[in-house]
Amino acid sequence: GAVVSQHPSWVICKSGTSVKIECRSLDFQATTMFWYRQFPKQSLMLMATSNEGSKATYEQGVEKDKFLINHASLTLSTLTVTSAHPEDSSFYICSSASGGGYYNEQFFGPGTRLTVL
């Protein structure tokens, strides 16, 4: 199947700093990528939909000024957690579908574990 990579796989940072997470589709073009957050023992929650060449669409309750998403190319989307605080500590996962329409299998990145001290 298709491959999605994330970098870094884990990061520890001080409160107040910004952290950038990269999500790459390695063998297909991803016009749409999704960013999820997962707290311990909980399921994934969609944060935003990242569209290549346009602004991301954020889910209700997700601060777009805090979680900056850039989808500059068909293979790369980035999520920047700005002025991170301990409550932002979580597991962040991206995904993409291999095609542009409905009924497409989704491929998930391996996730990035963020710990804010």
Added chain:
Amino acid sequence: KNEVEQSPQNLTAQEGEFITINCSYSVGISALHWLQQHPGGGIVSLFMLSSGKKKHGRLIATINIQEKHSSLHITASHPRDSAVYICAVEQGAQKLVFGQGTRLTINP
């Protein structure tokens, strides 16, 4: 009430047992996904289905659109099947809504 409900939340079984995980949803969907999440966090897509039944190795997934219900079955379970299994429904434009997951532990 969540839009996607899974049962059981936790399941422990002995190696070799037949496993069933259930998923019910309350919204209209275009497709349903079964995902597997290992302890390290990585997620693998097991099935995507919109009707009927699919089989891959020891895994079988079924869906009943009228009853808004899907099941994931594992035959001849093995300790390496231990993981969290997540049901997710797709409501359009590939956007997924996730169940809370079922933590499966298979003991040798």
